[in-house]
Amino acid sequence: MALGKDYVGQDCSLSRALELLGERWTLLVVQNALYGVRRFSDFQVRLDIPKAVLSDRLAHLIEGGVMRKSQYQTAPPRYEYLLTDAGIExxxxxxxxxxxxxxxxxxxxxxxxxxxxxxxxxxxxxxxxxxxxxxxxxxxxxxxxxxxxxxxxxxxxxxxxxxxxxxxxxx
Amino acid sequence: MALGKDYVGQDCSLSRALELLGERWTLLVVQNALYGVRRFSDFQVRLDIPKAVLSDRLAHLIEGGVMRKSQYQTAPPRYEYLLTDAGIExxxxxxxxxxxxxxxxxxxxxxxxxxxxxxxxxxxxxxxxxxxxxxxxxxxxxxxxxxxxxxxxxxxxxxxxxxxxxxxxxx
DNA sequence: CTACCCCGGTTCAATGAACGAACCGACACT
DNA sequence: AGTGTCGGTTCGTTCATTGAACCGGGGTAG
Structure with missing residues (x-):
């Protein structure tokens, strides 16, 4: 949704927000993050979402400043996904x-x-x-x-x- | 989005709402209805949305109790799309x-x-x-x-x- | 009477997104 | 050496979106 064929030409804030948040699963990911879910596999278990889609959505949320990726162990490297202040809002x-x-x-x-x-x-x-x-x-x-x-x-x-x-x- | 391959198995109100409101264009249609747009062709002009998609979204919104269809002239029959109380909320x-x-x-x-x-x-x-x-x-x-x-x-x-x-x- | 326009759609082929299963790499544990 | 966990990627199939074309009922201008 976020590439090219967007809500181009729309003049409102809502359309800009929906380019980021309006994709399937995205708001459910944010909701679960508010509820305390942080790990890739935990989102996946809670949501029954295809891994490829979850991966894509998390990447978009990070790009959009709603979440950030944080390393919580080094060997092997493991990451958790946290809401930014914008995400908490x-x-x-x-x-x-x-x-x-x-x-x-x-x-x-x-x-x-x-x-x-x-x-x-x-x-x-x-x-x-x-x-x-x-x-x-x-x-x-x-x-x-x-x-x-x-x-x-x-x-x-x-x-x-x-x-x-x-x-x-x-x- | 609303048939079969939904957010089945999700336990929250959010997922039920997103089955109805989470499809592409849907919230923009509701927004424009709040702004006073009522006719099929006016939604279409404002949103640059394919007619088939607009038709589908309006049908879902009516089915979900967010909008209703009201005849405003008889010859030829013409309809406008109005928000219900649920939609206004x-x-x-x-x-x-x-x-x-x-x-x-x-x-x-x-x-x-x-x-x-x-x-x-x-x-x-x-x-x-x-x-x-x-x-x-x-x-x-x-x-x-x-x-x-x-x-x-x-x-x-x-x-x-x-x-x-x-x-x-x-x- | 004919032609053209408006409104509110439907149909269809092509494109793009979502799905789910399989696979992968790094490391830990046994 | 084999199995398990985490965090992914790849890939073929299915489903949704798109834009263009078409349509029908009626009004309107010539």
Whole structure:
């Protein structure tokens, strides 16, 4: 999507954002990164995405300044994929789409979000109703009533935890 | 994207929303509907989108309850495409992506948004800083410094006007 | 009456993207 | 020496997008 045959000629910010974020899987990758997924193989397990596509999407996100690649061991060289500040700023977008989806498409949420400090669930704007606007790192996710995946990565994510806190699948 | 090879197995609201909204062009169609575009040919002129794709996307949006088709003349039968309430509720999502894009990808905005009643520009959350949360119908768009398309539909959109107010290209 | 235009589409061949299976290289462990 | 893990790449098949051509109902100008 990002080469040549884009949303050329569009004059709005939305089209520029969609060239980067509008490809299939991309927003789900960012969402999982917010949820703490960092490793190539963990994204792959959680998303059931072809490796070639994941590789392509991560490359585009890095190119676009949304994620960055960081080496976490040298022998053999291994990398993890982290959100940049620009990427973390996508939290309101992802939360807003989730809110819209639950209101308008229905379905039980597998995860809920509350302000870690005071335990109050976030309102649709993404703010804490008691404390006002909060950072993604102040948000705690905890299991909701909806169905959950049972792969090791998802299971590690089903414990209450803050956004951006690294997911460590057991074994 | 919406048939068979979807984001099956994903457990989150985001993936359900993306099955409907994540296809190429779809969010741009919704955005233009919020900006007042209603007719098939006007979407087509504004977006430079293949007719077959536009037809497909409108059908999916109707199926998903985001838009509805309304007859505006009988001989010959002509239809316009309107947002449902669910569709109008996508305004915060679209505004949030636009805000993110301007902050993180740069570029001059061709359009700015203010509260129609008091004339104050909206804050990133989409609220009016003086009056608090407001409805999309209370938002007025007006030309910003960025480049603008010059097709008849876009030209009609470059005058200050409220969201959802129908665009009527001259001629 | 005829020709042409507008609107809202559909059809079709060519191109490009996504999928999934197979493979690979570096290293660790047994 | 063989097996396993991580982070990929390669490749043939399938699916989606594109742009051009076509179409039909009706209005309008000559």
């Amino acid at each position: 996508l939290w309101p977008v992802i939360f807003a789409i989730g809110v819209w989806s639950r209101r308008n498409l229905g379905g039980e949420p597998p995860r809920l979000f509350r302000h870690a400090e005071c335990g109050t669930d976030l309102v649709p704007s993404g703010d804490c109703p008691k404390c006002g606007p909060i950072e993604p790192a102040e948000v705690e996710m905890y299991p909701g009533p909806g169905p959950k995946r049972m792969d090791p990565v998802s299971r590690a994510m089903n414990r209450p935890r803050r956004l951006l806190e690294p997911v460590i699948p057991e074994q | 996508l305004w915060p999502v679209i505004f949030a992506i636009g805000v993110w894009s301007r902050r993180n990808l740069g570029g001059e905005p061709p359009r700015l948004f203010r509260h129609a009643e008091c004339g104050t520009d909206l804050v990133p959350s989409g609220d009016c800083p003086k009056c608090g949360p407001i409805e999309p119908a209370e938002v007025e768009m007006y030309p910003g410094p960025g480049p603008k398309r010059m097709d008849p539909v876009s030209r009609a959109m470059n005058r200050p006007r409220r969201l959802l107010e129908p665009v009527i290209p001259e001629q």
